[in-house]
Amino acid sequence: MSLLDNHLLTLIVAVPFGGALALIFFPSDRPRAIHYFARAVGLLTLLLSVYTFATYWSKDGGFQFRESYPWLEGLGIGWKVAVDGITVPLILLTGVVLPAGIFMSWNVKHRPKDFFVLLMLLVTGVLGVFVSLDLFFLFFFYELAVLPMYLLIGVWGSSSDFGTFIRTKEYGAMKLVLYLVAGSVLVWVALVAMWVEAGMVSFDLEVLEKASFSPGFQRLFFPLVMVGFGVLAGLWPFHTWSPDGHVAAPTAVSMLHAGVLMKLGAYGILRVGMVLLPQGAQDWMPVLIVFGTINVVYGAISAMGQRDLKYVVGYSSVSHMGYVLMGLATLEPLGVSGAVLQMFSHGIMTALFFALVGVIYDRTHVRDITVLEGLSKRMGVTGAFFVVAGLTSLGLPGLSGFVAEILVFIGTFRTYPLLGVLGVIGAAITAVYILRLMAKVFFGPLGDRWKGLPDAARIETGAMAVLVFFLVLVGLMPWPLLRLIDVDVATLLQRIAGA
Amino acid sequence: MQALPNYALLWPELLVTALALLVLALDFLVPKLRKRALGYLSAAGLAAVLALSLAFLWGRQESLYEGLFLVDNFSLFFKALFLIVGTFVILMSVDYVDQHLEHPGEFYGIILFSVVGMMVMAATGELLTAYIALELLSFSLYVLVAIARDNPKSNEAGLKYVLLGAFSTALLLYGISLLYGVLGVTRFEDISSKLQAMDSINPTLLVGLTLIIAGLGFKVAAVPFHMWAPDIYEGAPTPVTAYLSVASKAAAFALVLRFFAVALAPAVDQWAFLLVVLAAVTMTVGNLVAIAQRNIKRLIAYSSIAHVGYLLMGVAALSALGSNGLLFHLVGYAVTTNLAAFVVIIAFFNRTGKEEISDFAGLADRAPFLAMALSAALFSLAGLPFFAGFTTKFYLFTAVAREGYLWLVGIAMVNSLISLYYYLMVIRQMYIEPASDASRLRVPALLSGLLAVLVLLIILIGIYPSPLLRAIEAATRAIIPA
Numbered sequence: 003m004s005l006l007d008n009h010l011l012t013l014i015v016a017v018p019f020g021g022a023l024a025l026i027f028f029p030s031d032r033p034r035a036i037h038y039f040a041r042a043v044g045l046l047t048l049l050l051s052v053y054t055f056a057t058y059w060s061k062d063g064g065f066q067f068r069e070s071y072p073w074l075e076g077l078g079i080g081w082k083v084a085v086d087g088i089t090v091p092l093i094l095l096t097g098v099v100l101p102a103g104i105f106m107s108w109n110v111k112h113r114p115k116d117f118f119v120l121l122m123l124l125v126t127g128v129l130g131v132f133v134s135l136d137l138f139f140l141f142f143f144y145e146l147a148v149l150p151m152y153l154l155i156g157v158w159g160s161s162s163d164f165g166t167f168i169r170t171k172e173y174g175a176m177k178l179v180l181y182l183v184a185g186s187v188l189v190w191v192a193l194v195a196m197w198v199e200a201g202m203v204s205f206d207l208e209v210l211e212k213a214s215f216s217p218g219f220q221r222l223f224f225p226l227v228m229v230g231f232g233v234l235a236g237l238w239p240f241h242t243w244s245p246d247g248h249v250a251a252p253t254a255v256s257m258l259h260a261g262v263l264m265k266l267g268a269y270g271i272l273r274v275g276m277v278l279l280p281q282g283a284q285d286w287m288p289v290l291i292v293f294g295t296i297n298v299v300y301g302a303i304s305a306m307g308q309r310d311l312k313y314v315v316g317y318s319s320v321s322h323m324g325y326v327l328m329g330l331a332t333l334e335p336l337g338v339s340g341a342v343l344q345m346f347s348h349g350i351m352t353a354l355f356f357a358l359v360g361v362i363y364d365r366t367h368v369r370d371i372t373v374l375e376g377l378s379k380r381m382g383v384t385g386a387f388f389v390v391a392g393l394t395s396l397g398l399p400g401l402s403g404f405v406a407e408i409l410v411f412i413g414t415f416r417t418y419p420l421l422g423v424l425g426v427i428g429a430a431i432t433a434v435y436i437l438r439l440m441a442k443v444f445f446g447p448l449g450d451r452w453k454g455l456p457d458a459a460r461i462e463t464g465a466m467a468v469l470v471f472f473l474v475l476v477g478l479m480p481w482p483l484l485r486l487i488d489v490d491v492a493t494l495l496q497r498i499a500g501a
Numbered sequence: 502m503q504a505l506p507n508y509a510l511l512w513p514e515l516l517v518t519a520l521a522l523l524v525l526a527l528d529f530l531v532p533k534l535r536k537r538a539l540g541y542l543s544a545a546g547l548a549a550v551l552a553l554s555l556a557f558l559w560g561r562q563e564s565l566y567e568g569l570f571l572v573d574n575f576s577l578f579f580k581a582l583f584l585i586v587g588t589f590v591i592l593m594s595v596d597y598v599d600q601h602l603e604h605p606g607e608f609y610g611i612i613l614f615s616v617v618g619m620m621v622m623a624a625t626g627e628l629l630t631a632y633i634a635l636e637l638l639s640f641s642l643y644v645l646v647a648i649a650r651d652n653p654k655s656n657e658a659g660l661k662y663v664l665l666g667a668f669s670t671a672l673l674l675y676g677i678s679l680l681y682g683v684l685g686v687t688r689f690e691d692i693s694s695k696l697q698a699m700d701s702i703n704p705t706l707l708v709g710l711t712l713i714i715a716g717l718g719f720k721v722a723a724v725p726f727h728m729w730a731p732d733i734y735e736g737a738p739t740p741v742t743a744y745l746s747v748a749s750k751a752a753a754f755a756l757v758l759r760f761f762a763v764a765l766a767p768a769v770d771q772w773a774f775l776l777v778v779l780a781a782v783t784m785t786v787g788n789l790v791a792i793a794q795r796n797i798k799r800l801i802a803y804s805s806i807a808h809v810g811y812l813l814m815g816v817a818a819l820s821a822l823g824s825n826g827l828l829f830h831l832v833g834y835a836v837t838t839n840l841a842a843f844v845v846i847i848a849f850f851n852r853t854g855k856e857e858i859s860d861f862a863g864l865a866d867r868a869p870f871l872a873m874a875l876s877a878a879l880f881s882l883a884g885l886p887f888f889a890g891f892t893t894k895f896y897l898f899t900a901v902a903r904e905g906y907l908w909l910v911g912i913a914m915v916n917s918l919i920s921l922y923y924y925l926m927v928i929r930q931m932y933i934e935p936a937s938d939a940s941r942l943r944v945p946a947l948l949s950g951l952l953a954v955l956v957l958l959i960i961l962i963g964i965y966p967s968p969l970l971r972a973i974e975a976a977t978r979a980i981i982p983a
Contacts, residue, residue, distance in 0.1 A: 030869075074967060076825070076974070077899060116865075138895065146886045152925050156933045172929060176922070183921055187914040194902045194910065202903055 007057070010067045011083040011133040014050045014093065015126060015143075018043060018100070022122035025115055033114045037107075040118040044101030047125070051097025058090045063489030065135070065208075074138075078197075078204035083133040087486035088272065088342055088494075092132050092265055095349040098472060099261045100125050103254035105465035106357050109364065110158065110252070117158055117252075120150035124258060131266050137193050137205040137274070141186070144270070147263055148182045151175065151247075151255075158252040162310055162369075174250030181243035185233030189270065192226040195219075196278060210278055217281045224282025227275040228290055235267030236323040238297045245304075245316030253360030256312075260319045261353035265345045268326045272342075272494070276330070280498040284333065291331035291414070295421045297324025298428035306435040311362065311369040314439060315355040318395060321428060322348045322403075328425060329410040335488070335495055337413020342487045344406035347394070347476060351403060354391045354469040358384055361458045361466075366451075371442060375449035381457045385444040387466050392440050394473050396433040402476035405484075510565055510572045513554045513580060514620050520546040521613035528606020536605040540595040543609040544588045547616065551584035562979065568688050569627045578828070578976035579623030579755040586748045586836060587616040592951055593844055594740035596851050601649060601738065608648055612744065615641030619752035626763070628677045628687040631756055635673075635720070639666050642749060646737040658736025665719070665729040673716025679709030689764035696767040710765070710772055714779070717760075720753040723813060724783040727806050731794075734802035739850050742798055743843035746805045747835050754812060754831055758824060761816055762980045769819055776817035781912050784810025788919040797846055797858050800923065801839070804882060807920060808834050811913055815897055818904035824977040826897030829970060833893030833962050834882065841955035842878040845871045848948045858927055863936020868944060872931040874952050879924040881959050884917045889962035896966075 006013070021043030028036050058066055065084035072080045085093065103121070110117050123146065130143025155175035162169045197205055200213035215223075233240045244264070248256045271290075276283045301321025308314045326348070329341025361384050362377065363369050378385030394403040407429060414422035458466070476483060524543055527534060554577060563572045591612060598605050618637030625631045643666060647659020681687055683706045684695045715726060722730040734742045765772060787807030794800040808830075815827030848871060849864070850856055865872040881888030884895075894917065902910045944952075962969060 074896075074970065076822070076970065077896065113865075141895075142886045142891065145891065149880060149885045149887075152928065153932055156929060172933060176925060179925065180918065180922060183918050187911075187918055190898075190914055191907065191911050194899055195907055197899065198903055198907070 012069055015129050017047050018122040019126040022119045025119045028115055030115050036114045040104050044104040048097040048101050051093045055090055055094045060486045063087050079138040080136055082135040084135050087490035089132045090486055091346045091483050095346050096128050096262050099353045102465040102469055103257040105461055107254040108461050120154050123150045128262050135207045152179045154255045155251045159250040162249055171250040174246040178243045178247030181233055185230045188226040188230030192223045195223050220279040220282030221285050224279045224286045231267045231270030235264055236320045238293050241320045244320055245313055248316045249312040256356040257353040261349040283498055287331040287333055291328055294324045294327030294331055295424050298425050302428045302431035309370055311371050312359050319352050325410045328414055332413035332417045334413040334417050336409045338491045339487045340406050340409025347402035347406045350469050350472045351391055351394045357466050358388050361462055365455050374443045376446045378444040379448040380455040383463050384458050390470050392436040396436050397429050400477045402473050405480040513550050514617050516550050517613055517617050521610045525606050525610040536599055537595050539605045539609050540591050544591040547584050547588045569630045571624050571626045573979035575976045575979035576624035580620045583616050583619045589840055590744045593847055597740050611641045611644050622752045623755035626689045645741045649738045654736040658733045662733045669716050669719030672712050676709045676712030679705055692764040702771050717757050721809050722806050723779050723809050724786040731799045731802040735796055735798045739847045747839050751831055759980050773817050776813055780810045780813035784916045788916045792923045797856050814901045818901040818906055820904055821977050821981045822900035825973050826900035828973045830893040830897040833889035837889055837955055837958045838878050838881040844952045845875040848944050852942045861930045862934040864931040868942040874956050876928050877956050883921040883924045887963050889959045892963050892966050
């Protein structure tokens with residue numbers, strides 16, 4: 003297996019990319035073959051990510067499965083990949099959500115080939131960011147993950163009718179792309195500034211890590227990294243692309259984008275900001291934690307006011323990403339570990355939410371929660387899964403959200419007690435809107451319109467069951483993940499404390 | 502003094518001139534010749550000269566006529582570029598010339614003459630020779646722009662181009678004369694040593710420099726000297742527009758780069774700021790005005806103006822890395838990406854006769870390959886990864902930031918963001934909007950082949966740039982010794 007181990011990370015990026023390339027040459031009039039091939043690629047990615055998770059040696063921690071080759075020596079750019087305990091769970095997350103999204107797309111009939119090509123490119127970008135240790139490639143894949151979004155939303159998405167006005171899918175797509183690229187502009191400026199400041203020799207993260215940037219420099223450029231990546235993480239007040247974009251997107255894209263892509267933002271703050279600019283992190287984290295708390299509370303309140311089921315989930319994503327930002331900003335072992343675990347947990351949960359909304363919308367062609375009533379009577383499985391996702395979302399013990407959020411709360415209470423209280427209030431608001439929503443949509447009297455409704459198809463049930471399985475598993479047994487995360491979070495925090 | 506110049510070093514230029522005369526003569530003498538044959542002959546001739554030049558001239562470092570004409574890796578790099586672009590443009594034009602023009606010999610012959618002009622521009626180390634080469638290029642382009650004689654738009658564009666071109670030439674010439682008046686020399690190296698010997702810059706000299714920058718600014722279409730570009734891009738026959746936006750721009754930058762790096766390097770403090778401002782204004786105006794365009798050729802015109810702004814940053818941040826970045830972006834953006842976009846526009850125009858952006862609606866259904874290729878080109882122009890534009894922009898911007906212009910790079914990045922908006926609007930037409938006429942478009946094999954090659958090049962430069970960069974570094978060393 004050593005050949006596999008030596009090239010594991012390159013392979014894990016190459017599989018979806020190769021899948022995209024191969025799909026381009028598929029004949030367009032063979033949709034079944036296209037769907038099956040996409041599923042195979044998704045499952046292979048899952049297999050590789052599970053293999054990475056299983057063989058990563060958590061006792062040692064640190065970067066493993068290294069590979070590096072020079073690429074552009076003039077600027078000091080190389081293909082350098084490795085994973086540590088923080089990235090392994092995120093790779094596993096991507097590996098789980100990708101096939102789930104592909105299976106949920108079984109009913110994509112319009113240009114399935116182009117759809118899967120773009121979806122694979124998106125995932126190539128995501129995995130590339132997670133494994134890259136060279137800032138050039140990190141940025142490369144970061145932008146790559148944004149590239150297919152416009153078409154994915156614009157061609158396969160759906161517009162929302164608000165009665166008085168219509169939020170078109172083109173609007174959502176353009177807004178999402180421009181916001182994210184605007185964020186990457188800030189990131190890029192910071193990256194190049196670091197490259198120049200460190201002596202213009204290398205974009206290698208581990209080389210830059212050793213360059214000690216002056217406190218003034220760090221204070222100046224940390225906010226660029228924080229806001230730049232923060233845009234993708236849904237950081238308030240730059241979060242508005244997220245509900246609009248995710249609502250307009252087709253199911254699989256919402257699953258991947260809210261489930262995995264938003265984590266790239268938080269990951270970027272951690273990997274680039276906190277690792278390379280530790281002093282800047284110390285200076286700016288009080289700001290980030292305030293914004294993160296606003297995310298939690300504001301997102302939850304906004305979610306409460308929505309009538310569109312998908313907008314509820316969209317705003318709840320904004321709210322839950324707030325916990326991730328809060329946790330990172332505590333600079334406290336439990337808080338940061340909780341943030342990383344929350345990335346995993348929220349990724350699976352949101353994917354499940356969007357999958358469920360997709361199933362409901364596909365059957366009813368309605369997303370208005372004032373119209374949807376008592377669906378559980380006809381859609382038992384969908385209702386049951388929705389309950390699991392909802393309870394994870396409000397932090398019920400035994401499900402993954404609880405473990406992550408409790409860690410974040412403990413971390414916050416140790417550092418900023420007042421904000422911790424606000425965070426808990428946010429969770430309480432979540433409980434209100436989720437329970438109200440479930441009572442109305444699933445457990446009220448069955449509306450007349452929905453008498454003949456079919457439940458989720460078997461393939462959808464299967465895909466969603468896997469997501470549910472992970473929510474429960476991590477909720478009951480978070481240790482395998484936490485053990486990985488804790489070691490490297492400790493290393494990171496030591497570094498920041500030493501700055 | 503050298504007794505007899507080594508004429509052998511001039512043979513690429515001589516061969517292309519001979520080819521041009523041959524094409525013109527064949528058009529006269531063999532009237533029954535198929536029109537296409539002349540195009541294929543010209544393209545094959547250029548390709549042959551390219552192969553010979555690369556085989557025999559790589560690595561030479563010599564000068565003819567006391568430094569008026571230089572044979573080094575820099576000039577060879579650009580010669581190769583012009584020959585490649587010439588070959589591509591001629592092949593792209595074959596169908597168009599077949600359908601729309603009566604005198605193919607003139608068209609191809611004049612393109613070949615302009616290639617000679619460009620080759621000399623890249624090779625010259627002296628202002629007057631540069632001027633003559635520039636005029637050879639410009640006159641050829643004046644004719645080419647107006648060559649669709651029965652199309653009033655083409656005539657109008659030709660007239661505008663002549664008038665404004667003459668104006669800019671006058672500025673340039675006046676600047677050269679002032680420079681000569683003060684320094685008494687026109688060779689780049691002499692200018693450099695005279696400047697080095699001066700304690701302070703004479704105001705007359707400064708005026709002269711400004712006029713030269715203005716004159717060259719016209720040629721590359723930098724704001725505020727860009728007004729001609731959109732009208733002329735729109736009016737000219739599309740293959741000529743492609744040629745204008747790619748080759749003539751590259752040639753002007755070859756001259757600009759050598760002139761600034763070799764002749765004006767000692768006075769860098771005097772002009773760097775001017776170029777920085779010019780660059781910032783050019784990219785911003787180009788991108789903002791591009792948003793409002795309805796015609797695809799005008800859109801490309803303004804996007805080209807914006808890209809000139811990016812390239813000018815490379816001149817302003819004069820250094821080996823800056824020069825590499827400029828050349829790299831020039832190849833990545835202008836040569837491969839813009840050519841690819843124009844192949845699509847030409848293929849579309851040849852079938853439909855339309856060139857409004859809204860006419861591209863539903864192209865993804867009518868001609869999937871064209872839509873995919875144009876999307877790749879537009880993503881590359883916007884600087885998104887896997888495509889040339891990402892890597893070349895990254896390199897250029899990094900190089901500029903290294904010289905202390907991080908803020909300028911910030912402006913450039915914001916501009917890239919703006920440009921993404923209008924490129925996406927074109928992509929929206931092709932993929933999202935339904936077609937008003939859903940018939941499939943057949944693309945001729947030749948254009949498909951060219952397009953496939955160009956798209957592959959766009960991706961290759963995007964993910965495996967090191968071979969190209971090695972050639973570029975060698976070219977840069979000829980003007981900026983390490």
